[in-house]
Amino acid sequence: MFNSIKKLYDEWSIQGFVLFSLSLQIILILIAPFRKRTGNVMVISLIWLAYLLADWAAIFALGLISSRQKYTQKFDDHADILAFWAPFLLLHLGGPDTVTAFSLEDNALWLRHLVGLLSQVLTAIIVYGQSLPSNKLWVPTLLLFVAGTIKYGERTYALFQANLNTFRKSILKAPDPGPDYAEFMEGYSAIEKAKRQRPMIHVLPGGIVLKLHESDLDAIAEVRLAYHFFEMFKGLIVDHIFNFEEHRESRDFFGDRTAEVVFKVIAIELNFFYTVLYTKAVVIRSIFGYFARFISSCAVVAALSTFYSLDKHGFGKIDVGITYTLLFGAIALDTIALFTLAFSDWTVAVASTHEREVIISITSNRNKRKRWKGINRCFLPLVRCFFPLFRYFLHLKKINWGEGLESMSCLGRARRILFRRWHESLDTYNFIDYCLQERAKKNLKPFNYFGRILIYVSEKLGLKDFYDRMKYVSKKPLTKKQWGFIFDGLKKKHYSHNIRSTRGDWVLQNIDGIIGIESSKFKHYIADVDYDESLMLWHIATELCYHTESREDSTNINLEFCKILSDYMLYLLVIQPTMMSAVAGIGQRRFRDTCAEAKRFFDKKVDLGQEQDQEHKQACTRILEVNTDLEPVAVKGDRSKSVLFDACILAKKLKTLETEKRWGVMSEVWVELLSYAASHCKANAHVAQLSKGGELITFVWLLMAHLGIGVVHFQHSTGRERLDFL
Known part of the structure; x- marks a missing residue:
């Protein structure tokens, strides 16, 4: 019996682990976004397990392929197709766009992933090199090798960019010498001599003015406002100090809006924080990122076309079927990623629309002009064509205050779960309820005896906190x-x-x-x-x-x-x-x-x-x-x-x-x-919780920052404000 199991494992282990790796990628790209929308322990645990297993399965499968080549001197069609599967595993190690890190600590381990990138790419090169020169699939293998290296490199660079030390450096502004004191004092002396009417001193040469009024805030405006304030306040998580103008602009906007509008803007803003720290957004949303993704996707499609056109006589039917599954799976993952990219808040935030929806304008003492941070203008015409769809998807994401899932239709439940930006509920834990249920009861029923045993075992295994969360926490x-x-x-x-x-x-x-x-x-x-x-x-x-x-x-x-x-x-x-x-x-x-x-x-x-x-x-x-x-x-x-x-x-x-x-x-x-x-x-504790559904306390933290209360990151004097007496 054991010999039969060993023989089965030797023959089909590689196929099994390759398909298992693909399955984990599908699970991650579909389910990972739900961790910011739910605080459910089981869902988050499933994502955590898939996240850990994904890298292990891909590395283990790649090792099996390398080992099979090492101990098999005969290179045939089966060996060629095994070498063709190796770059697929690099694609899987690159991971989906929806999750690069499960927690903030994963971003700090970017150097480990860099070593992993180098070692696994080297392993894939060795596997590919050993199959030459008789490899019939060397062209599609090479194409997939390029795509896999790009995807794995994207993930490593995303972890590097989301590392708090790198993030802190990225938001540092250029050195600012401040206003020209000597030039200012010359003008001041001239004013004093001429005894003119005192002038109005602008705080900054250019200040941000929000033209949008309360009644004009539609879904797109909310997203773009949230992006604007995210760009301004993303330094919160690295203890950045903000100037007086940023404080005043934020305070004036959030102080003049209704609670519902403020909550929507903050929810979207926190979604931007999540996207930057836990996904590939920063890497993809650049000219280089778009170009690399285009090359990677084209390479996968070209590999599929090449493999389809080749004579597959000599290849096993099961191996061919698995290869097509891997190819179509890779294309499907890229398609989902493209769809997610196109209809994300980031795309809406940087898109230019009708003048009525223009929110941010930059004014100076010489001229007025519009400036959009992070925009790639060459993509704007394409983006504008999809604005009706943007509006529709943003409408699906709107918050339904206090509406329970049990009171909604099936379509309404699906819409709310798929498109909400957080779980819209509070986890509660009651002291009296806990003590009443945990007390040492007498005359226990058989089921209660089982419960007491379960509590005892969970305490001994160090799982009591997990047990309490499952049993006593309600929403x-x-x-x-x-x-x-x-x-x-x-x-x-x-x-x-x-x-x-x-x-x-x-x-x-x-x-x-x-x-x-x-x-x-x-x-x-x-x-x-x-x-x-x-x-x-x-x-x-x-x-x-x-x-x-x-x-x-x-x-x-x-x-x-x-x-x-x-x-x-x-x-x-x-x-x-x-x-x-x-x-x-x-x-x-x-x-x-x-x-x-x-x-x-x-x-x-x-x-x-x-x-x-x-x-x-x-x-x-x-x-x-x-x-x-x-x-x-x-x-x-x-x-x-x-x-x-x-x-x-x-x-x-x-x-x-x-x-x-x-x-x-x-x-x-x-x-x-x-x-x-x-x-x-601590700020990192707030953003760490975003990957687990978010908490109301984080909304309060960001609101307090915007209102300028409770957060000690504001420099309340710009120097020139003190000259208002002139």
């Missing part, structure tokens, strides 16, 4: 009202220079004037504790208030907003600790200690066998019934970091407020907690 749609509340909250605070350091205390400092209550009793739970402790306190307090709220108040908008945002922030703290690393402190230990105390309390006080909502309500009621006249720290000291009953005290204080006032205060506090975490999270 809630981000609605227009929720985003609008966040946007309005940030916009009205953009004049506050210290907003980056506030995490709820800004609203409490102004609370007396807003709702007429004493705010000092709440400041202890924000200003006097670490961020992670504050987040845990307000999350549990929100749960206690939410589940003990009367039925008639359940329609309060702020109530539902607080509930969702509270669960989302706990999700970031527990499940996405890398995004909260700058503010998390001992968040993991505090969460575990609080869970331990909650489980012990629920085991004693909460009845089993109830419906989930009733169980939650009973758990919250039992916590609020505990006598908290004595501070928990007086009992526990520093032994435990649990904040369960500290949060109970906070909830009791909040429940002394009127319903509208209570949820109004809590919603404002949650917005500040969100914005504080967004502004302190």
